[in-house]
Amino acid sequence: MSGGSDAILHRMMALHPKKIDLTLDRVWRLLAALDHPEKRLPPVVHIAGTNGKGSTLAMIRAGLEGAGAACHAYTSPHLARFHERIRLAGTLIKEDHLAQVLDRCDAANGGTPITYFEITTCAALLAFAETPADWTLLEVGLGGRLDATNVVDQPKLTVITPVDLDHQQFLGETRAEIAGEKAGILKRGVPCVVAPQHPEALAVIEARAAKVGAPLLTHGEHWHVSEERGRLVYQDETGLLDLPRPNLPGPHQIGNAGAALAGLRALGIGEAACEAAVTRAEWPARMQRLSDHPLQARVPEAELWLDGGHNPAAGVALVETLRRLPSRPTHLICGMLRTKDPAGFLAPFAGLAESLTAVDIPDETATLPAEETAAQGREVGLAARVAPSLEAALDRLADEAPGARILICGSLYLAGHVLRGAE
Numbered sequence: 001m002s003g004g005s006d007a008i009l010h011r012m013m014a015l016h017p018k019k020i021d022l023t024l025d026r027v028w029r030l031l032a033a034l035d036h037p038e039k040r041l042p043p044v045v046h047i048a049g050t051n052g053k054g055s056t057l058a059m060i061r062a063g064l065e066g067a068g069a070a071c072h073a074y075t076s077p078h079l080a081r082f083h084e085r086i087r088l089a090g091t092l093i094k095e096d097h098l099a100q101v102l103d104r105c106d107a108a109n110g111g112t113p114i115t116y117f118e119i120t121t122c123a124a125l126l127a128f129a130e131t132p133a134d135w136t137l138l139e140v141g142l143g144g145r146l147d148a149t150n151v152v153d154q155p156k157l158t159v160i161t162p163v164d165l166d167h168q169q170f171l172g173e174t175r176a177e178i179a180g181e182k183a184g185i186l187k188r189g190v191p192c193v194v195a196p197q198h199p200e201a202l203a204v205i206e207a208r209a210a211k212v213g214a215p216l217l218t219h220g221e222h223w224h225v226s227e228e229r230g231r232l233v234y235q236d237e238t239g240l241l242d243l244p245r246p247n248l249p250g251p252h253q254i255g256n257a258g259a260a261l262a263g264l265r266a267l268g269i270g271e272a273a274c275e276a277a278v279t280r281a282e283w284p285a286r287m288q289r290l291s292d293h294p295l296q297a298r299v300p301e302a303e304l305w306l307d308g309g310h311n312p313a314a315g316v317a318l319v320e321t322l323r324r325l326p327s328r329p330t331h332l333i334c335g336m337l338r339t340k341d342p343a344g345f346l347a348p349f350a351g352l353a354e355s356l357t358a359v360d361i362p363d364e365t366a367t368l369p370a371e372e373t374a375a376q377g378r379e380v381g382l383a384a385r386v387a388p389s390l391e392a393a394l395d396r397l398a399d400e401a402p403g404a405r406i407l408i409c410g411s412l413y414l415a416g417h418v419l420r421g422a423e
Contacts, residue, residue, distance in 0.1 A: 037129035049161025059260035066276025145184020225258030250321035308412035312344035
């Protein structure tokens with residue numbers, strides 16, 4: 001062994017000059033050197049999309065586990081610790097196992113250029129191939145067509161969650177262009193569940209499916225989902241399910257639950273497991289209440305929430321979720337990355353949030369300066385200011401609006417900082 005996982009991961013960050021460089025060539029090279037673990041996986045469900053990938057995966061996993069199955073799961077980014085990305089047969093990978101597979105990948109790579117995400121994805125696939133389980137759930141990191149997870153020839157199922165604007169510098173400027181990248185996970189003969197989509201995105205997905213011969217299970221055509229009288233009602237050609245509302249909060253989770261249920265039905269999973277999918281899913285930093293977090297002590301009378309959403313569609317979804325909560329003055333604390341669209345994310349909050357306090361994301365070189373986040377907030381109609389830290393922002397709100405609802409938002413990296421503070 002050449003050190004613990006943190007030391008190995010730190011070394012891996014220096015193997016390529018770019019954080020993101022979309023191609024599969026380096027991944028194929030390393031997988032071949034590792035004797036192709038991607039060919040030795042339990043049956044794979046591959047999930048792409050802009051929003052809802054993680055929530056949909058969490059619900060599929062809860063459903064499969066509710067049916068007694070053991071699931072590997074690969075997700076990104078992590079929030080508090082890298083180990084969150086790799087779940088082996090239901091349990092987060094142990095430190096010694098993680099260090100071992102990282103070491104093996106590092107040795108097999110031999111110091112040649114490869115991105116951090118690519119080599120760590122290979123490590124996850126290696127761990128999955130060598131650990132017994134019934135299913136492998138793979139979440140795309142970025143895009144789909146050239147993502148490091150797109151190396152499985154014949155997954156059992158693919159899923160495309162809602163496609164929207166994000167990562168335009170890598171994936172294209174329009175929803176149609178971005179959908180073309182997401183649809184790169186479609187495989188001949190492999191069914192694909194398609195969640196609710198903008199028409200221009202759906203047209204691209206349908207055209208790609210026709211070209212490669214992938215049967216689609218499309219929302220609004222092959223399956224329907226809605227909320228009725230506080231229940232979730234799902235229907236497809238095999239019948240109707242009347243289930244509790246998803247335990248993950250927010251109206252947008254209805255569509256995510258529908259996609260998860262469509263996926264489970266396509267895999268032949270029964271009704272009891274479908275109920276487990278919507279009642280047992282866990283996915284941190286998605287409208288997560290921080291009632292037991294140390295930060296709550298700074299605002300003892302307030303209601304404190306955390307969400308990692310960071311693009312315009314996520315802003316809309318958060319506002320819809322907040323409007324459904326009991327009425328309470330709402331204040332935002334927001335930190336974002338330079339690569340995001342602050343105005344697009346923050347605009348939906350105008351008219352709902354009474355204030356925005358912008359902060360830098362601690363220890364993150366790509367943070368958008370708080371002054372710029374605040375300026376973008378003012379442009380879309382928010383009363384915005386800056387604070388030197390998250391703690392200072394909370395202390396000020398504790399004085400000025402003691403009984404408020406406070407949402408910490410804008411970035412999964414800020415959410416990770418918050419959650420690490422609870423360890």
